[in-house]
Amino acid sequence: MVIAGKERGKQGKVLKVIPEKGRALVEKLNVSKRHVKPSRQHPHGGIVDKETTIAVSNLMLVCPSCNQPIRGRKRFLEDGRKARCCSKCDELLDR
Ligand SMILES: [Zn+2]
Structure with a gap:
């Protein structure tokens, strides 16, 4: 559950914790649509869902x-x- 920040009050499953950064990746939270230019990683460019991490202190x-x-x-x-x-x-x- 997120207790602070813009995703406050939402719940999601913690997918990954990055202790050295004090952040966690939470399923379906903080997903930002990113327009990406064609690159090696995304050969065709377009829009990708990117789940961004949330500070553990907000969870x-x-x-x-x-x-x-x-x-x-x-x-x-x-x-x-x-x-x-x-x-x-x-x-x-x-x-
Ligand atoms: Zn209990």
């Missing part, structure tokens, strides 16, 4: 179990692994 997780926007909370599991879990219903978010 929030939505718990799949209780459907609440939550702040991921790190918790140690019994086997010693670290996992993120819902701060409301304790559902594990990393599997």
